[in-house]
Amino acid sequence: MRKEEAKLTGVPETMLIPLRARYLESKKENGILSDPQTIEILDRIECDFSGKKEVSIGSQVGVSIRTEILDEQVNRFLARNPNSVVVNLGCGLDTRFHRLDNGSVQWFDLDVPEAIELRKKFFNETEQFKFISKSVTDFSWLKTIPKDKPLLFIAEGLLMYFTEDEVKDLFSNIASTCPGSEMLFEAMSPFIAKRTKRHVDVKKYHAQFKWGIKTGAELEEWKQGITFMEEWYYFDRHIDRFPFIFRLLAFIPAFKKAMKIIHIDFNNKTK
Numbered sequence: 001m002r003k004e005e006a007k008l009t010g011v012p013e014t015m016l017i018p019l020r021a022r023y024l025e026s027k028k029e030n031g032i033l034s035d036p037q038t039i040e041i042l043d044r045i046e047c048d049f050s051g052k053k054e055v056s057i058g059s060q061v062g063v064s065i066r067t068e069i070l071d072e073q074v075n076r077f078l079a080r081n082p083n084s085v086v087v088n089l090g091c092g093l094d095t096r097f098h099r100l101d102n103g104s105v106q107w108f109d110l111d112v113p114e115a116i117e118l119r120k121k122f123f124n125e126t127e128q129f130k131f132i133s134k135s136v137t138d139f140s141w142l143k144t145i146p147k148d149k150p151l152l153f154i155a156e157g158l159l160m161y162f163t164e165d166e167v168k169d170l171f172s173n174i175a176s177t178c179p180g181s182e183m184l185f186e187a188m189s190p191f192i193a194k195r196t197k198r199h200v201d202v203k204k205y206h207a208q209f210k211w212g213i214k215t216g217a218e219l220e221e222w223k224q225g226i227t228f229m230e231e232w233y234y235f236d237r238h239i240d241r242f243p244f245i246f247r248l249l250a251f252i253p254a255f256k257k258a259m260k261i262i263h264i265d266f267n268n269k270t271k
């Protein structure tokens with residue numbers, strides 16, 4: 001079988017970390033998730049994960065848990081809003097649409113051109129499932145999103161690579177353009193964000209964490225019409241699967257809440 005070359009650098013190259021993590025977990029008996037499409041994709045990509053390049057067990061479990069949480073919450077949104085729009089920001093080689101498709105959701109996968117170019121080798125666009133080949137910070141993409149249906153944004157493994165000002169700019173543009181929309185996003189604590197060089201997997205790539213937040217409730221202080229809804233912590237799940245040192249650190253409340261999925265609403269009302 002001819003393999004595809006992943007021509008990625010910098011932050012886009014980090015999409016290979018969650019892809020490999022889902023791959024390994026899906027091959028595990030009784031794993032946290034089952035994602036056979038990810039196995040098919042990675043088996044077709046020319047990429048060396050041997051030796052020190054292999055994804056750590058901590059990332060494998062963490063990515064699997066965030067996938068589990070996001071799948072649950074997107075499914076909850078689709079149950080409330082079957083005829084809705086979902087925009088997956090920084091989608092990489094994510095397979096979520098194909099796992100959760102309810103037959104009526106209109107789904108947009110957005111990423112930088114080099115990521116979408118690779119993505120097109122494995123996925124085909126349809127009327128229901130489309131790609132947007134733009135940077136998240138090029139806000140012209142917001143003009144292409146339907147505004148007449150309930151709208152959910154997903155940002156998985158993305159916003160920690162932005163500065164706080166860039167995150168604020170993104171949220172401000174979404175709030176003003178798509179009032180009433182919702183977002184599910186992954187966040188880390190400021191403590192973790194300041195330690196990219198200690199992240200066993202990310203430090204292998206030319207990428208850097210720039211932003212962290214202790215709790216999604218802090219976002220209401222930004223005065224951008226954001227309502228904090230809920231958040232879910234990784235270390236509340238499958239704790240036995242994490243490395244021993246992580247299980248010990250999880251007894252510390254600040255560490256236990258360091259990695260999370262946050263749910264917010266853009267109600268466009270200044271607080």
